[in-house]
Amino acid sequence: MYERILIPTDGSDVAEVAVEHALDLAERYDAEVHALYVVDTDAVAYGLGSEQVDRLRQGNFEGMTELREAAEEATGYVRERADERGLTVIEHTSGGRPHKMIAEYAEDNDVDLVVMGSHGRAGVRRALLGSVTERTLRSTDVPVLVVDAR
Template sequence: MYSKILVAVDGSETSIKALSKAVELAEGWNAEVHAVYAIDPGIYGTSVVDPSVGVIDPTSERIFKMLNEEGKKVIDKCLKVSESAGYKVNYQIKIGDAKDTITDLAEELKADLIVIGSTGKGITRRLLLGSVSSYVVTHSKISTLIVRG
């Protein structure tokens, strides 16, 4: 039995499936559900193109504002899912690498379970890009449920 579930969301269909699964499990256990969207400006390299101003530095205030707006859109999409299920989910937007954000927040919340989506990319792409779900499974001390796309 779980009392606190953390689900990672990024707006993809797989993360929406993970959110739905987390809510489904939480209903059965009467558990709290926390969802996190991680903003990692570092993945954008040394510059980002903002259509309104051109090229900007990823550490600038403007890029954080732009990424935060993107996060709010993802949370709004997720809210529709949890509200249609009639279940309260606590949403957070955090700045940092998704892998570390998920594992650190799960420990901070004292979550019993992490639910995360996986696109099931092949080994070659995983080696080149890294895999958030693979990292969480291997590095988190908390049980993790992988929801496939």
């Protein structure tokens, strides 16, 4: 049923809860795991020059040690947990609008399922803060399993 499972991660506790669900499914279906870290270029653009933002959009973290380390730590967590289960992991980093990058990656890599966490916000808090998870749901035709980390 599932051959490729995508786990978008930012290294947060919420993302780590979703990792365990995704790896259980990957183990059950002998699926390949894809760990994706997306730098939100809209959020970091104010502190970086346009050349650096363009490099981020291409997945080039050269000269941006903090961002590169955060990405490696987040996808590394997925790899470590997957290695414990004998699962194959492909790690990828990119920059852009997270929900769009997740949807594009899923489409480009024939992903069968996206597994991601949610803070479980509702109502005004969700409207004010936005939700990468909710936007991802609206941006892709690939099934999305949302793990509530409350």
